[in-house]
Amino acid sequence: MKQSMTYKKSGVDIKQADVFVKGIQGLMKQTMNASVLCKHKAFGSLFALDKKKFKNPVLVSSTDGVGTKLLIAKHANKHDTVGIDLVAMNVNDVLCTGARPLFFLDYIACGQVKPQLLKEVVKGIAIGCRQAGCSLIGGETAEMPGIYKKDDYDLAGFTVGIVEKDKIIDGSKIERGDILIGVESSGLHSNGFSLVRKVFSLPHQKRLAKELLKPTRIYVKEILPLIEKFNIKGIAHITGGAFYEKLTKIIPEGKCCLVYKGSWPVPKIFQTIQAKGNVPEREMFTTFNMGIGLVLIVQPKDVAGIQRFLAGKGLKSWKIGSIINNKNKIIL
Numbered sequence: 533m534k535q536s537m538t539y540k541k542s543g544v545d546i547k548q549a550d551v552f553v554k555g556i557q558g559l560m561k562q563t564m565n566a567s568v569l570c571k572h573k574a575f576g577s578l579f580a581l582d583k584k585k586f587k588n589p590v591l592v593s594s595t596d597g598v599g600t601k602l603l604i605a606k607h608a609n610k611h612d613t614v615g616i617d618l619v620a621m622n623v624n625d626v627l628c629t630g631a632r633p634l635f636f637l638d639y640i641a642c643g644q645v646k647p648q649l650l651k652e653v654v655k656g657i658a659i660g661c662r663q664a665g666c667s668l669i670g671g672e673t674a675e676m677p678g679i680y681k682k683d684d685y686d687l688a689g690f691t692v693g694i695v696e697k698d699k700i701i702d703g704s705k706i707e708r709g710d711i712l713i714g715v716e717s718s719g720l721h722s723n724g725f726s727l728v729r730k731v732f733s734l735p736h737q738k739r740l741a742k743e744l745l746k747p748t749r750i751y752v753k754e755i756l757p758l759i760e761k762f763n764i765k766g767i768a769h770i771t772g773g774a775f776y777e778k779l780t781k782i783i784p785e786g787k788c789c790l791v792y793k794g795s796w797p798v799p800k801i802f803q804t805i806q807a808k809g810n811v812p813e814r815e816m817f818t819t820f821n822m823g824i825g826l827v828l829i830v831q832p833k834d835v836a837g838i839q840r841f842l843a844g845k846g847l848k849s850w851k852i853g854s855i856i857n858n859k860n861k862i863i864l
Contacts, residue, residue, distance in 0.1 A: 543677030545645060552647040552673060556654045563661040563668040567634070577670035579635050581694070588697040592631040595690045596621040600725040601745070602686065607734060608741035611649055614687065615656025616663070617722045620748035621771065622691040623664040624826070627752055628767040628782075630701040630759055631693030633666035639688040640673045643680035653687070656747070663750040666691065701759070703766035703782030703829070706855055710765060711835050712789060714796055714852040715842060717825030719746040723772045724819040731809035743801050749825050754845040758828075762838055766829035770821040777818070779827055780861035788858035796850040799823045817864060829855065 540546070564570075569578035581589065598617045605614050615638075623633040638657055640650060650673065661668045680686070720728070725744075732740060758764065766782040779789055802823065806816050816822065828849075830838055835851060842849045856863075 543644070544675045548645045548647060549673055549675060552645055552650055555647055555651050559651075559654055559658040560668045563636075563658050563666070565667055568667050568669050577635070577637065579667070579669060579692075581634075586694065586696060589694050590631075590697050590700060592626045592629050592693045592695060593691065594622045594625040594693075595688065596625065597686065597688045598722050600729060601720075601722050603729065604725065604737055604741060604744050606683065607738055608745060610741060610745055611652040612656050613745050613747040615653045615658070616660040616747035616750070617656075618687050618689040619657055619660025619664055619666075619691075620750045621722055622689045623660075623666065623693070623750060623752055624748070624769045625771075626691060626693035627755055628701065628769050628826075629693075629695055630699050630764075630767075631695040632756055633664050633691050633693040633752060635667045635669045635692055636661050636664075637669065637690045638671035639690075640671065640685060641680060641688075642673070642675055642685035643677050643682045645673065645675050650685070653685070657689075660747075660750060664752045666693075666752075699759075701764055701767055704784060706765045706782070706784055706787055706829050708787065708855055708857050709832060710829050710855040711832050711851060712791065712853040712855070713828040713830060713835065713838060713842075714824035714850050715751065715826040715828065716749075716848040717770070717799075717821045717823055718749040719743060719799065719801060721748040721771065721821055721825060723774070723821065727809070727811070727819055728805060731805050731811070740801075751826055751847075754842065754847055755826070758838065758841055761841065762830065762834045764828055764830055766827075768827040768829075770824050770827060772819075774819060774821055775817045775864065776814075776862060782829070783855075783861055786857060786859070788856050788860050789853055789862045790856045790858075791853040791862060791864050793817075793864055795852045796823060814864075824852065827852070 768779045
């Protein structure tokens with residue numbers, strides 16, 4: 533007799549997925565506010581805009597993932613921080629326009645749904661959402677045994693923020709003489725891990741797991757009030773492409789970032805990577821944040837006040853350069 537086939541026998545266990553989804557409902561509710569409309573039978577997640585707070589609102593969106601940092605988490609069997617990374621990579625991007633993150637959705641792809649492990653991931657996502665002041669309103673978990681190995685998973689996230697049209701920060705007002713303020717990162721954040729994994733052996737990665745898995749710093753609650761208080765002309769989130777691509781992204785034509793490399797302390801982890809991997813200096817500043825998670829471009833008169841404000845929020849910052857007239861976008 534021919535054996536009957538089921539979805540479960542093909543590798544997809546719908547009941548396990550249901551167990552996981554029910555297990556994270558409490559984590560999601562911890563992030564929600566009155567704008568979230570909970571309609572259990574809806575195919576989409578509903579979020580109501582508060583029209584009283586905005587005159588001419590513009591929605592700002594971002595989508596991103598965590599990358600091969602997930603492999604470090606897998607080898608270390610520590611999955612409760614990569615969710616914070618996922619949120620950070622998205623909300624910090626919309627923050628660069630001056631937008632306040634409203635809500636977040638996640639996409640988890642895996643070879644097999646393991647409720648406890650994935651709950652640890654979502655726990656981090658919920659923590660990140662609370663740090664960013666946004667609501668985790670939905671997501672998708674895709675069990676795909678034909679694409680992913682049994683113990684593998686991947687993450688993607690999506691966020692939407694809001695900003696008044698006349699308060700959008702786009703770098704267009706940046707001019708010669710403006711100052712670059714570098715705001716500290718928490719470490720590697722979520723970029724350059726393919727290179728990290730080439731530099732360090734697997735045993736070395738495990739020994740360094742605590743440092744390598746430090747979650748990406750979320751800047752929303754510190755920077756939004758700063759924007760209200762000071763004239764911030766540009767904000768760059770130093771992620772993939774780092775100084776050579778992300779910082780120059782917001783610079784007007786004919787203007788150049790003159791960055792002084794010795795103006796801030798480069799954390800030891802970056803020095804170790806460069807020395808052990810014999811990584812060229814330009815490669816380091818193209819791949820890694822080098823201890824600077826955000827760069828603010830401001831008027832000279834505001835520098836001292838901004839640095840005092842950031843220090844009051846527990847963030848270290850340094851005057852790392854200035855804007856000059858030059859055909860090159862950046863001079864390090």
